[in-house]
Amino acid sequence: MISPKYHREIPQRYRLEAGKCKQCGTISFPPRLICPKCKSKNFETVQLSREGKILTFTIIRVGPDKFSKETPYVVAIIELNDGARLTAQVTDCDVNKVEIGTKVKLVFRKIQDEGKWGLHCYGYKAILI
Amino acid sequence: MIGIVGYGSYLPRYRIKSETIAKQWGMDSGAIKRGLMLYEKTVPAQDEDTITISVEAAKNALARAQIDPQKIGAVYIGSESHPYAVKPSATVLIDALGIGPHVHVASYEFACKAGTEAMYVAYSLVKAGEVEYALGIGADTSQGAPGDALEYSASAGGAAFIMGKEKVIAEILFTHSFTSDTPDFWRREHEYYPRHAGRFTGEPAYFKHITNAAKSLLEKSRMIPKDFQHAVFHMPNGKFPQEVGKKLGFSKEQMEVGWISPWMGNTYSGSSPTGLAAILDVAKPGDKIFMVSFGSGAGSDGFIFSVTDEIKYVQNLAPKLRDYLDDNKIYLDYGQYAKFRKKIIVNE
Structure with missing residues (x-):
């Protein structure tokens, strides 16, 4: 049964929602908790x-x-x-x-x-x- | 003023020609072309269904309406090929387009007129002041049994219409519905292909319901066929809409733009809605549009639209129906078609 995993990924799979680091502007898709470039945890949701x-x-x-x-x-x-x-x-x-x-x-x-x-x-x- | 504030259509790229189907079953393709006026039809890709078609059509409608999707308070999809028996198609669509979750959704079924049902309810909710905007969609990946006459017509496509009160591109002036228990076509629960009553689907079903809805609509509006620049009727094939339009007093020129079934097939719930989308693609301010759908079982929904000045600002904001119909076609042979439509028994 893949329902829960599928449901969690809907924002990315359906709407291409990514995380944009508010500190350095790096876009992570799928979104991450920590920016891979500057290690910030401050993101905004953007649509790709x-x-x-x-x-x-x-x-x-x-x-x-x-x-x-x-x-x-x-x-x-x-x-x-x-x-x-x-x-x-x-x-x-x-x-x-x-x-x-x-x-x-x-x-x-x-x-x-x-x-x-x-x-x-x-x-x-x-x-x- | 209440009416359409954004519209969009979508057709798959794949096609099969009538002669390809006729050759498979040893039939005379000339008879199909002459008798039913069907030359080719759209075929959904293996990864397309009513939901994906509805999403792409609604995306185009949103591009034209230029509104915040969050302002849409109701979404209705009419289809006889909803991918789920239990789970409304619009639940997927709203999440794909950023609508809701504070939104009312439902799936409608009424053979080929489920799309205009969705449009009518969406319009009525806006008119009642219950919601600011409502989205009504007609889309199908219709089924035709192998070797059946429906196999030449059953196709795929859809159109979406956002109803609202501001920046209306086509005001809805009048509506009228005509419904009766006429068993011309049906599909029982768990059956894969529909059944139909052959020629009984003509006079007592298609022609009776469209004619009655159309005449009542004309009486209600005190208009005559000559008052309209465009007319579109449900298109189960190429022949019927031309016949019913002629009987009602509409000319070939009035029906030309919306008459797309010879090259598209019958997109069932998306049939007259895609015809309407083709008309809106080229309509001019002031044009009056006459539209009557038909769904077996049986019923018809009629609409009279009046195109406003706003139309010219939105027509080029998304692909047009003829872009989908005429460009980038990929033709299938019957084997590929049978695979695409899951007509071949395979081991799971």
């Missing part, structure tokens, strides 16, 4: 940009069970326009057309199902723009 570019990526051709029907698919490290970096699946694309530097936009998609009886788990994925 939904656009960015692919820094690097891999093509998954043999996926884990829950994703095996979606292969081949791309998982990329994306740098958003505000500098934050995150890992996301790149959806709705020809995997052979994805390149480093390609501009992407984050959209709201279903990430996985908890079998036939469990939760539908939602979050962000990237599409090429």
